[in-house]
Amino acid sequence: MAFLEVKDLKVHFPIKGGIFGRTVDHIKAVDGVSFELEKGKTYGLVGESGSGKTTTGRAIIGLNNITSGSVTYEGQDITNIRRAKSSVRKDIQMIFQDPYSSLNPKKRVLDIVAEPIRNFESMTKKEERIRVQELMELVGLSPESILKYPHEFSGGQRQRIGIARAVALKPKLIVADEPVSALDVSVQAQVLNFMQDIQKELDLTYLFIGHDLGVIKHMCDHIGIMYRGRYVEEGTVNDIFTNPQHIYTKRLVAAIPDIDPNKRAEQRAFRKEVQTEYEQSFNDYFDEEGLAYDLKPISDTHLVALPEKG
């Protein structure tokens, strides 16, 4: 039994039009996505902006309504997580992309980090304060600063407060929605390493959403590549980075910058080559609407959306 199983997930947003605001069409933000998460591992969702990766994460945690499909967590159906049992809701938490808007500016850090504790656990004021201070220490912030407001912290520190809040209930799964894309590079490494540390410490499972392939490679065990709401390729880090099969994945992997200046010309030529291949074989790999085909296994772990004709 998989830890978290997403089956044929679809999230469609209606387009209203006409005089009476009728639904004229749908935007298929996520259109038939299936994957499984293993406990203690990190699963990466990658794709360009608008590919539906964030929507997938938000649908799992209940911030977007699921049009069809199902989400199963440890055997329990949590497709409608807002109605799920509180023990399940406790287990799944989220880290947000923007550390500036995800913390309530009018609340002190104590109140922000204690919010989930107050919702799910009954603690006295004193226990709660001690717990928050422990959490602050866990994320490497000074326990004395719990009476400060979020605006007194830097972006990286604020993101750690967000993480402290997410781990306050000792969850089992954390949906991390581009947790470092709003931070500068030096802080990114700090936050990512820290996320890996607490993963070991608390035996967490991450659903890591991102577009930075370097970060994804560093963090994840399994990767799913999305394009226009559909999967184009799925596999282990090795499968994706050393043996990309789909033309879209190839292009993504080719786009990773190489820091060796001697290879610059080589890289450029390679990228050009992939670009030409992408343009030439686009019609082979995508259907008439420009969408990817269904996934087909090419090895035990590796699935690719290869065209029907073969």
Next chain:
Amino acid sequence: METNKGVVDEKALKAQKSPSGISIIWRELVKDKLAFGSLIFLVLISVFVYGTAIFLDQDEIVTVDLFSIHQPPSEEFWLGTDYGGRDIFGQLIIGTRNSLTIGVLVTLMTGIIGIVFGLVAGYYGGHVDNILMRILDFFLVLPFMMIVIVFVAIVPKYSVLTFSLIMTAFLWMGIARLIRSKALQEKELDYVQASKTLGSSNFKIMFTQVLPNLSSLIIVTMTLNLAANIGLESGLSFLGFGFPESTPSLGTLLGYARNPQTLEFRWWIWVPASVLILLLMLAIRNVGEALKRATDARQRRG
């Protein structure tokens, strides 16, 4: 992690505590001499008026005394008497009390209705917003003045409370729309989404997460509304659509000035009330402006 490691002594915590919103507002008020003076003036006036009014008997003051009509200020009548021989000073005290009470009551009631209405409409959005806003639109198109005039004509006796209620029924829409528009913005922010994933109910998010972020707007709007409501009540009473003479307010005292004789020769009847209205409005506005500045870090002086 050791258990006692998380415990930090209270002193270290206090030292790190950053000022709350209220202390920032207070600092701004103290820094702005004019606003601080206005605040002291308002407090003194209210304490004096409400304190003195306890010892004054409204019925006795409004009883007509034909032997002392139109007396100028004297030892017995500090501010003279009106055409019914009623003591102006007593009426001024009771009138200020009534006007202030109405102003505060109307502001509070419109505030509460407006905040809840606007918050619910803005937070839920969609159909809920649509329905609530159409209800609001209905209230908005009702002719306020005409209904108040009709109300005055058909209700034989009304008190401060009923008059406040009728005013409230037509004055809550402004603040409701203001709160709604701001709530529409706030609910899109990530901290609201975060609260949802952390298991807070919609009700809890609305009133403990979103509402504090609207607090500055609410404080400023309600302060400025207070001045407006006192003015509105005085205006209605001046026109004769407010309180009858048996329930004095600042407006009824002003209303005596509609008589040219009173306007020209008996200044003691209407000048004190006019000056008081002017000062009250200015003082409330000064405080309101200081509060407004306190909510915007760029304009702060303190």
